[in-house]
Amino acid sequence: MATLSLKNLKKSYGEAHVIKGVDIEVEDGEFVVFVGPSGCGKSTLLRMIAGLEDISGGDLEIGGRRVNDVAPKERGIAMVFQSYAIFPHMTVRENIGFGLTIARVKKDEWNERVNEAARILQMEHLLDRRPSQLSGGQRQRVAIGRAIVRKPQVFLFDEPLSNLDAALRMDMRMEIGKLHKQLDATMIYVTHDQVEAMTLADKIVVLKDGKVMQIGAPMDLYHEPANLFVARFIGSPAMNLIDVTVRETTARGHVVEAASLDPVEIPTATPGRAGDRLVLGIRPQYLTPSHDAATGKLHGKVAFTERLGTETILDIARADGSKLVAALPEDALFSTDDEISLTFDPARARLFLPEAG
Amino acid sequence: MASKLTRSNRAGWAFALPGFGLIALFIIVPFFFAFGLSLTNQRLISPNPTAFVGLANYRDLLGLGVITLEPERDAGGQILRGADGTPDYPRVRNFTRNNPDHPRLDGMREWFRWQSGDTQKVVVAKDVVFMKALVNTFTFVLIVAPLQAGLALLLALLINQRLRGINVFRTIYFMPVVVSIVVVSLLWRFIYSGDNGLLNNILSVLSFGLFRPVDWLGNPSTALGAIIAMSIWQAVGFHMVIWLSGLQTISPTLYEAARIEGSSPWQTFRHVTWPGLRNTAVLILIVITMQAFAIFAQVDVMTNGGPRDATQTLVFQAVQRGYGKQDISGGSAISVILFLIVLSISLVQRWLTREKN
Ligand SMILES: Nc1ncnc2c1ncn2[C@@H]1O[C@H](COP(=O)(O)OP(=O)(O)OP(=O)(O)O)[C@@H](O)[C@H]1O
Numbered sequence: 001m002a003t004l005s006l007k008n009l010k011k012s013y014g015e016a017h018v019i020k021g022v023d024i025e026v027e028d029g030e031f032v033v034f035v036g037p038s039g040c041g042k043s044t045l046l047r048m049i050a051g052l053e054d055i056s057g058g059d060l061e062i063g064g065r066r067v068n069d070v071a072p073k074e075r076g077i078a079m080v081f082q083s084y085a086i087f088p089h090m091t092v093r094e095n096i097g098f099g100l101t102i103a104r105v106k107k108d109e110w111n112e113r114v115n116e117a118a119r120i121l122q123m124e125h126l127l128d129r130r131p132s133q134l135s136g137g138q139r140q141r142v143a144i145g146r147a148i149v150r151k152p153q154v155f156l157f158d159e160p161l162s163n164l165d166a167a168l169r170m171d172m173r174m175e176i177g178k179l180h181k182q183l184d185a186t187m188i189y190v191t192h193d194q195v196e197a198m199t200l201a202d203k204i205v206v207l208k209d210g211k212v213m214q215i216g217a218p219m220d221l222y223h224e225p226a227n228l229f230v231a232r233f234i235g236s237p238a239m240n241l242i243d244v245t246v247r248e249t250t251a252r253g254h255v256v257e258a259a260s261l262d263p264v265e266i267p268t269a270t271p272g273r274a275g276d277r278l279v280l281g282i283r284p285q286y287l288t289p290s291h292d293a294a295t296g297k298l299h300g301k302v303a304f305t306e307r308l309g310t311e312t313i314l315d316i317a318r319a320d321g322s323k324l325v326a327a328l329p330e331d332a333l334f335s336t337d338d339e340i341s342l343t344f345d346p347a348r349a350r351l352f353l354p355e356a357g
Numbered sequence: 358m359a360s361k362l363t364r365s366n367r368a369g370w371a372f373a374l375p376g377f378g379l380i381a382l383f384i385i386v387p388f389f390f391a392f393g394l395s396l397t398n399q400r401l402i403s404p405n406p407t408a409f410v411g412l413a414n415y416r417d418l419l420g421l422g423v424i425t426l427e428p429e430r431d432a433g434g435q436i437l438r439g440a441d442g443t444p445d446y447p448r449v450r451n452f453t454r455n456n457p458d459h460p461r462l463d464g465m466r467e468w469f470r471w472q473s474g475d476t477q478k479v480v481v482a483k484d485v486v487f488m489k490a491l492v493n494t495f496t497f498v499l500i501v502a503p504l505q506a507g508l509a510l511l512l513a514l515l516i517n518q519r520l521r522g523i524n525v526f527r528t529i530y531f532m533p534v535v536v537s538i539v540v541v542s543l544l545w546r547f548i549y550s551g552d553n554g555l556l557n558n559i560l561s562v563l564s565f566g567l568f569r570p571v572d573w574l575g576n577p578s579t580a581l582g583a584i585i586a587m588s589i590w591q592a593v594g595f596h597m598v599i600w601l602s603g604l605q606t607i608s609p610t611l612y613e614a615a616r617i618e619g620s621s622p623w624q625t626f627r628h629v630t631w632p633g634l635r636n637t638a639v640l641i642l643i644v645i646t647m648q649a650f651a652i653f654a655q656v657d658v659m660t661n662g663g664p665r666d667a668t669q670t671l672v673f674q675a676v677q678r679g680y681g682k683q684d685i686s687g688g689s690a691i692s693v694i695l696f697l698i699v700l701s702i703s704l705v706q707r708w709l710t711r712e713k714n
C-alpha cells in the first residue's frame with residue numbers, strides 16, 4: 001500500500017505528444033479510475049506508472065519515492081492486462097505463482113501464497129487446469145491471482161473486463177470491488193466504460209487527449225461536471241445539453257433562454273454577460289414531463305418512448321429539431337407525438353461555457 | 358466437408374490437377390518405381406533381361422559379419438610375434454574368400470577392427486563404402502541438426518529486436534539461403550583450399566604464422582568437418598527465419614507481464630520464449646533432419662565422396678551407384694533405405710515431442 005503522485009507527467013513519441021502534463025495524487029488504499037475515450041492516453045499513463053513506457057517529463061512518485069528510472073519490479077506494482085497475458089503452457093497454479101518463481105521463493109512459501117491467492121479468488125478447484133480449459137472470466141481471475149500473490153503496493157488494471165460479456169463483466173466488477181476492500185490496496189483502474197468508473201471508483205480521473213479534464217469522487221463528477229466534456233462523458237443516459245443565450249445576469253446566476261425554453265434563472269458561478277452563448281446541462285433524471293404546456297419551461301414533442309422496466313426513457317424533439325432525453329422512474333403515460341412541457345429544478349441544472357471552435 | 362470437397366469443387370480440382378500431376382509424376386511414381394527396382398537386378402543400360410532378385414540388393418548393402426582373429430601360435434602354443442612384438446594374425450581374406458566354413462562372410466571386406474586382449478575382432482561388411490556413407494550421414498545429421506537449430510535460434514533472438522538497421526542483418530543472414538548450394542560449395546572450395554585458401558590465410562594471420570596450412574577438403578580427418586561447417590553456415594538463415602516467425606507469434610504482453618515480475622533475460626527465455634516456440638522447434642528439428650539426411654550437392658561439388666571415402670553419404674552413394682555405375686537397382690535400394698531411416702526418425706521425433714496431456 002502506498003500513495004502515488006504524478007507531477008506534470010509527460011510522454012511523447014517523437015513529435016507525437018501523447019500525455020501532455022498530468023497531475024494526479026492518489027491516496028493510500030484509494031481506488032482510482034482513469035476514464036476517457038479511446039486513444040486519450042489511459043493505457044499509456046498506466047504503462048508509465050508500471051514502468052513499461054519510459055517517462056518523457058515530470059515526476060512519478062510511489063510511496064514518496066521518485067521512481068521515474070526504477071525498473072518495474074522495484075516499483076512494487078502489479079499489473080493486470082486486458083488480454084489477460086497468462087502463460088498458455090503453464091497450469092493455473094504455475095501462472096499464479098509465476099512472480100514467486102521468478103523471485104525464487106522457497107517451495108513451502110510458494111505453495112502457501114499461491115493457495116492463499118486462489119482462496120481469495122475462489123479458484124482452488126481450478127489450480128491444475130490449463131488456461132485453454134478456462135472461461136474468459138476465470139482467465140482474468142488467474143491474471144488477478146498472479147497480481148495479488150506478490151502483495152504489491154499498487155495494483156494496475158488496464159481494461160481488465162472489456163473482453164468479457166456483459167453479465168460476467170458485472171460479476172467481475174463486483175469481485176474487483178470486493179477485492180479492493182479485502183486487500184485494502186491502492187488500485188488504479190483504466191476503463192472507457194463510465195459505469196465501471198462510477199461503480200468502482202473512490203476517485204475518477206477523466207482524461208481527454210492526454211490531459212486531465214477533471215478529478216473527483218464519482219458523485220461530484222456526476223453533479224458538478226467541470227466542463228462539457230465531463231458532462232457528456234459521465235452519466236447514462238447522457239446529460240441533455242441545450243445551447244442557450246444569457247438574457248440577463250442576476251446576483252445568483254444568469255437568466256437564460258432558447259428557442260423552446262422560456263426564460264429561467266439558473267444559479268451558477270459560470271461567468272457570462274447578457275447576450276453570451278452558454279450551454280445548459282440537465283440530467284435526464286431531473287426532467288419531469290407534463291401534458292400541460294403551461295407547467296414547464298421546456299417544450300417539445302415526444303419522439304418515442306423506451307421502457308426499460310425500472311425506468312422509462314422519453315425521447316423528446318424540440319422545435320428546432322434537437323433532441324432531449326428524460327428518464328422517468330416509472331412507466332409514464334406519454335405516447336409518440338404528444339406535445340409536452342418539461343419541468344426542472346434550476347438548482348440541479350448546470351451552465352457550461354461552450355467548447356472552443 | 359469431404360463430400361463437398363469432392364462434389365461441388367470441380368474447378369478446384371482442375372486447378373490442383375497440374376500440381377498433383379507433377380507431384381505424382383516426379384515424387385510418388387518414382388518412389389514406387391525405386392521400391393520395385395530395388396527388388397530386381399535392373400541396370401541402367403543392359404542387354405540382359407531384368408530378373409526379380411528379392412532382397413538380394415539389401416543384403417549386398419547391409420551384410421555385416423564379425424570375425425574373431427586368434428593370434429597365430431607355434432606348435433608349443435606360444436604366440437608368434439613380429440619384429441616389433443605385436444602378435445601375428447591370420448589374414449581376413451582367409452575367411453572371406455571361398456572359405457567353405459564361413460559361406461555368409463563370402464565376398465565381404467574389412468570395415469574396421471579392434472583389439473581385445475590378444476584376440477582381434479574384425480567387422481567385415483559386404484559393402485564397406487555404403488557403411489562409411491551410412492556412418493558419415495548419421496554423423497552429419499547428429500552434428501548439423503542441433504548446431505544449426507541452436508545457431509539459427511540464437512540469430513533469430515538477436516534479430517528479433519527493434520533496432521535501427523536490423524533488416525540489414527536479416528538480409529545478410531538470409532543471403533546464403535538464396536544463393537544456389539552449388540555456387541556456395543564452389544566458393545567454399547576456394548575458402549578451404551590447401552595452398553592459398555582464405556581459411557588458411559586467416560588462421561595463419563591470426564596465429565602470427567604459427568598455423569600450418571591444412572588441405573581441409575583433401576585430408577580425411579578434416580573433410581567431413583569442413584563440409585559440416587559450411588552446410589551449417591549455408592542453411593542457418595533459412596531456419597532463423599522459421600524461428601523468427603515462431604517468435605513473432607508470442608504475444609508481446611506476455612513479455613511485458615514477465616518484465617513486470619522482474620524476470621531476467623534467461624528466465625524470460627525459459628518461461629516465456631521457449632515454451633512458446635515448442636511447435637516451431639518440432640518443425641525445425643524435423644526439417645533439418647530431413648534436409649541433412651539428403652546431403653548431396655556439397656559432397657558432389659567439393660569432394661566427390663573422397664578423400665578415401667571420408668565424405669561419402671547415402672544420397673551421394675545412391676546417385677553414384679545408380680548413374681555412375683549404372684546399377685539402378687542398387688541405387689534404388691539405397692534410396693529406399695534412406696527413406697525408411699528418415700521416416701522412422703521423423704516418427705520418433707514426433708512421438709518424443711508430442712503434446713503431453
Ligand atoms: N508507440 C507509439 N507511437 C506513437 N503513438 C503512440 C504509440 N503508442 C500509443 N500512441 C498514441 O498514444 C495515444 C494514446 O494511446 P493509449 O493506448 O494510451 O490510448 P487508450 O486511452 O488506452 O485507448 P484505448 O481505450 O483504445 O485503449 C493514441 O493516440 C496512440 O495513437
Ligand SMILES: [Mg+2]
Pocket residue numbers: 042043044159
Ligand atoms: Mg488502452
